[in-house]
Every structure is written in C-alpha cells, then in structure tokens.
Amino acid sequence: SIMPATLSAISSGARSGILFKGGAHLENLSHVKAIAFDKTGTLTRGKPEVTDIIIRKGLNRDSLLKVSASIESRSNHPLARAVVRYVQNEQIPFSPPDHLEDVAGWGVKGTIDQKEWKIGKAAFVGKEEADAFANGASLVFAEDGKTTIFVADHEGIAAVIALKDIIRDETKQALKILQDEGIFTIMLTGDSEKTAKAIAAETALGSYIAQCLPEHKVNHVKDLLEKYGTVAMVGDGINDAPALATASVGIAMGEGSDVALETADVVLMKNDLPKIAEAIKLSRKMQRIVK
Ligand code: ADP
Ligand code: MG
Numbered sequence: 001s002i003m004p005a006t007l008s009a010i011s012s013g014a015r016s017g018i019l020f021k022g023g024a025h026l027e028n029l030s031h032v033k034a035i036a037f038d039k040t041g042t043l044t045r046g047k048p049e050v051t052d053i054i055i056r057k058g059l060n061r062d063s064l065l066k067v068s069a070s071i072e073s074r075s076n077h078p079l080a081r082a083v084v085r086y087v088q089n090e091q092i093p094f095s096p097p098d099h100l101e102d103v104a105g106w107g108v109k110g111t112i113d114q115k116e117w118k119i120g121k122a123a124f125v126g127k128e129e130a131d132a133f134a135n136g137a138s139l140v141f142a143e144d145g146k147t148t149i150f151v152a153d154h155e156g157i158a159a160v161i162a163l164k165d166i167i168r169d170e171t172k173q174a175l176k177i178l179q180d181e182g183i184f185t186i187m188l189t190g191d192s193e194k195t196a197k198a199i200a201a202e203t204a205l206g207s208y209i210a211q212c213l214p215e216h217k218v219n220h221v222k223d224l225l226e227k228y229g230t231v232a233m234v235g236d237g238i239n240d241a242p243a244l245a246t247a248s249v250g251i252a253m254g255e256g257s258d259v260a261l262e263t264a265d266v267v268l269m270k271n272d273l274p275k276i277a278e279a280i281k282l283s284r285k286m287q288r289i290v291k
Contacts, residue, residue: 005289009282017254017269018279025265028248030283033228035178035276036221036243038235039189039199040165042253043273046078046236048165050086051146054137055159064159066094068151071110071117074100076257079149080108082163083119104239105190105213107149118152121192125152133157142194145202171203174273179206181277184228188217190239217243234276236260251276 006023013020020026040046055064069087072080073096087094097110097117107120122130122138130150131138138148141162151159175185187208189196196210209220217233221243224231233240233247236256241263244250252264253271261267268275 003290005286009286013279013282016275016278017272018275018282019267019269020279021265021267025249026283026286028230028283029232029266029280030287031230032183032232032249032280033230034184034186034224035232035234036217036224036247037185037187037205037233038217038237038240038243039187039191039196040078041236041256042234042240043171043187043199043203043205044165044167046165048078048082048147048163050082050161051164052137052141052162053159054134056133056155056157059158062090062092064151065090065092067112067117068119068159068161069094070112071097071100071108071119073097074110075102075108077102077108078165079147079163080119083161116154117158118150120149121190122148122150125150125157129157130160134160138162138192139194142192143198145195145198147191147195167199167203168271168273170273174276175203175205177274177277178280179204181280183280186220186224188212188220188233188243214239214242218246221246232276234273236271251279 002023009026010020037043055061065087069084072083097112099111101109107124110117118125141148146162146164149161150157185206187205190212193210196208200208221233230248232249232251233243234251235244236253238257238259241259244263250264251266252260254267254269255271
C-alpha cells in the first residue's frame with residue numbers, strides 16, 4: 001500500500017505541474033546523480049526557424065522550396081515542420097509527396113513525380129559531397145548553434161538549409177540549480193558536433209554527446225547508469241522513448257510526443273525544466289519522512 005508521505009508528495013507534485021506515475025519514481029528521483037537531456041524540444045523550444053538557404057546553380061529557388069515542403073509535409077520532425085512553415089510563409093503552393101519514408105535520426109526520403117529526393121543530415125545524403133557543396137558554410141552555421149540539413153536529388157546535393165532553434169528561457173537556470181545540487185548534466189543529441197558544442201557552451205551544460213542515434217542515446221544512458229547508479233533522462237521525442245525507458249527515471253516534456261509521454265515515469269506538464277529540481281527536492285523530502 002502507498003505511504004501517506006508518498007501520496008502527499010505525488011499530490012503536491014501534481015498541483016505544481018509535475019505528474020508522477022507512481023511512488024517508486026519519487027524514491028528513484030531522490031537518488032539521482034546524473035541527468036541526460038535531449039536537445040531539440042527539451043533544452044530548446046523545438047520550434048526551429050529557417051535562417052539560410054543555399055541552392056545548387058541552375059536550380060529554381062521556388063521549385064526547390066516546393067519539393068522540400070512537399071516531402072517534409074509528411075514528417076513530424078521539428079525541422080520538417082520548420083521547412084513547411086517557411087515555404088508556407090513564402091506562399092509557394094505544394095502538395096503531398098507520392099511516397100515518403102521517415103528514417104529516424106537521419107532524415108526523410110520521398111518520391112515526387114517518380115523523382116527521388118532525400119532531406120536530412122550530411123551523412124544521410126553523402127557526407128563528402130555535402131561538405132564539398134557547403135564549402136565551409138555548415139561550419140559557420142554550426143558555430144552559431146544552427147542545424148544544417150541537405151536536400152539531394154539523383155544529381156547530388158540540391159540545397160543546404162540552415163535552421164536555428166531557440167534555447168528555452170529557463171534552460172540555463174534549470175541546469176544551474178541541478179548542478180548546484182551536485183547533479184551531473186549532459187546533453188544527448190542527434191545534431192552535429194559543432195552545433196551541440198555551441199548549445200552546450202551557451203547553456204553551461206556539464207557535457208554533451210553529439211550525433212546520437214536513438215539506440216546511441218540508450219547506450220549512453222546505460223554508461224551513465226554504470227558510472228552514477230541512478231540516472232534520469234529528459235526528452236520529448238519518439239527518438240527519446242527508448243532512452244527514457246532505460247533510465248532510472250524517464251522524464252517527458254508535457255508537450256512531447258505521445259510515445260515519450262507514455263514511456264516516461266514523470267511528466268512535466270508545462271515543459272517547465274526548473275520543475276525537475278523541484279521534483280527532486282520533493283522526492284528527497286519524502287524520503288526523509290518515510291525513513
Ligand atoms: P535531436 O536529438 O536533435 O532531436 P534527431 O535524432 O531527431 O535530433 O535528428 C537528428 C538529425 O537528423 C537532425 O539534426 C537532422 O539533421 C536529421 N533529420 C531527422 N529527421 C529529419 C527531417 N524530417 N528533415 C530533415 N532532417 C532530419
Ligand atoms: Mg527532441
């Protein structure tokens with residue numbers, strides 16, 4: 001049966017927007033020594049905006065944007081939604097692709113009028129060719145904390161699109177409170193090394209690991225478990241769900257994907273990162289009463 005102290009901690013959590021799915025998670029949270037964070041949608045708002053576009057010579061800008069929006073219109077990725085919003089703002093009409101394949105952690109493949117297109121990270125469209133096409137531009141973008149994606153057709157790279165996601169106002173403060181409590185903070189992101197480095201520096205994160213595929217996030221959480229014993233993982237995406245399930249405590253952003261919300265042990269109802277420190281305080285207080 002559930003202890004009165006546990007019940008009272010769960011209900012006071014709920015009142016301040018922290019949903020605990022059970023008493024055991026409170027107990028685990030009280031022992032947390034390290035917290036891993038996803039980047040996009042967790043530390044950042046997850047609503048990136050297109051900032052720069054470089055198009056292959058000889059290609060028409062409007063038709064390139066039309067194709068890009070068409071393909072991305074069938075993906076739920078925040079980057080995909082940003083491309084679609086950008087093209088809608090330019091009032092360029094587009095229709096859904098004939099076929100689409102979403103390759104989690106890499107990008108999307110689509111067919112329009114029997115022509116195949118790929119949109120995604122450099123390694124997805126061909127790293128060497130992508131680097132040659134960007135000719136240093138993606139490095140400059142990354143140093144600004146921007147994410148670069150590539151559009152490719154059967155002839156090669158067709159365009160580079162840079163997007164910037166804004167760091168949540170409360171991220172820096174939330175991380176600082178946790179670090180002051182002696183908790184190690186680390187970001188696990190699918191984004192590139194340079195972009196990750198820029199975001200980590202801006203938010204004063206303890207550490208970061210870039211270019212994580214969903215299964216890499218799981219392995220890094222396992223490493224953290226070995227090193228720190230009790231570890232929380234905070235995320236919002238489908239790609240974070242396996243890592244949320246692996247951590248001692250999985251914490252989901254309330255506006256995250258359904259899979260993340262279902263998998264998590266704790267849900268931050270308003271995406272409010274400082275509530276993590278509050279949840280830990282609550283759990284420690286409960287532990288003192290129970291003991
Ligand atoms: P994060 O951990 O930052 O949320 P993801 O694992 O979702 O990142 O994606 C990793 C990378 O794969 C992105 O930074 C992007 O380069 C590429 N990518 C994934 N899906 C898409 C898409 N629909 N359109 C363009 N690029 C994508
Ligand atoms: Mg995310």
